[in-house]
Amino acid sequence: MRYHTSKQEHATWTDGLTGFLYVYNPKATNYRQAEQLATKIHQLLGPVPKTDIDITSDPALLKDFVAKSSPAERLLVCIAGGDGTVSWVVNTLADTATQAQTAQLIILPLWGGNANDLACMLNGLRMLTKPQNLLTASAAIPIPLIQVHISGQDKERSFYACCYVSFGATAYAARQLNHRRLSAHPIMRQFPPLLVVREIVFVAGALLNARISRVELDETEQTIYEHSLVNGPRIAKINRLPVSLSEPYFFHAHLPTKDPTIFITLVRILLRRPARGYSKRQSLSFRFKNPIDGQVDGEVIELAAGTRVTAQVAHTPLLFVSTQLDAHREDSAD
Secondary structure (H helix, E strand, O other), rough: OOOOOOOOOOOOOOOOOOOOEEEEEEOOOOOOHHHHHHHHHHHHHHOOEEEEEOOOOHHHHHHHHHHHOOOEEEEEEEEEOOOHHHHHHHHHHHHHHOOOOOOOEEEEEOOOOOOOOHHHHHOHHHOOOOHHHHHHHEEEEEEEEEEEEOOOOOEEEEEEEEEEEEEEEHHHHHHHHHHHHHHOOOOHOOOHHHHHHHHHHHHHHHHHHHOOEEEEEOOOEEEEEEEEEEHHHHHHOOOOOOOOOOOOOOEEEOOOOOOHHHHHHHHHOOOOOOOEEEEEEEEEEEEOOOEEEEEEOOOOHHHHHOEEEEEOOOEEOOOOEEOOOOOHHOOOOO
């Protein structure tokens, strides 16, 4: 398979598209910008039938639409929303496509919401990405996700993590930040730079205040300050650590002690010089001895003592549009 780079020619993954599915969350930050981008992409594609689905009106609409599709169809799914919306849509599509024969689904997360992790991982920053490049200088590639199963006294849950799953300090800071955002004064919300500075200071304090917990990991009981499973695309966002978009691994980071140099550790990661406690994994299982905060692609969850988590690399029938990193290599290798 080859991809084209001229403005007049589209990448070969666009050949045979039978539909354009626009899935959106009108409550998400930057939703209107994502909607404008989706409209532009649809115009560039030409006469491809378009279907709009508002996930806030009826969450079952997306699953029903895809479940009724034919395996002969080929759908481009553009997602306008934040990390939580993107994660929910990807999980819905992956589950539906795995359980039944559906249309071939090609996913393009747009830059809606706040962090937009998966959109940035696949296609860089919004202001640096031209709409036409998403269709011309791109490839539709499979990427491994992290399949996670959580079981405990109060919950049983399975899902795919597109970007990351973390437990401990950063999840605690995220939960505290969510509460702080809800209580932010309306005037403060009108001045984003001040709000960002305020949040950075608050997060720094929350990281230092996070508690030490205990976990059964690799057949031993260990202390835990931060425990993260990071997908290849998440690492690929900063293009530093040796995990690519297509590698069948996730990056495991385990910090056992409450270290005030946590910020130095984060800088070391960005400089591609991580300290000990980082490794590539294909599967992992652990059990928390204490209650602990968790975070999945931006969604904060609270886990009870005794909760067991198992994680493994998973491949789904989904393809993802990417202009970044090894996307071109993947496309030209077919």
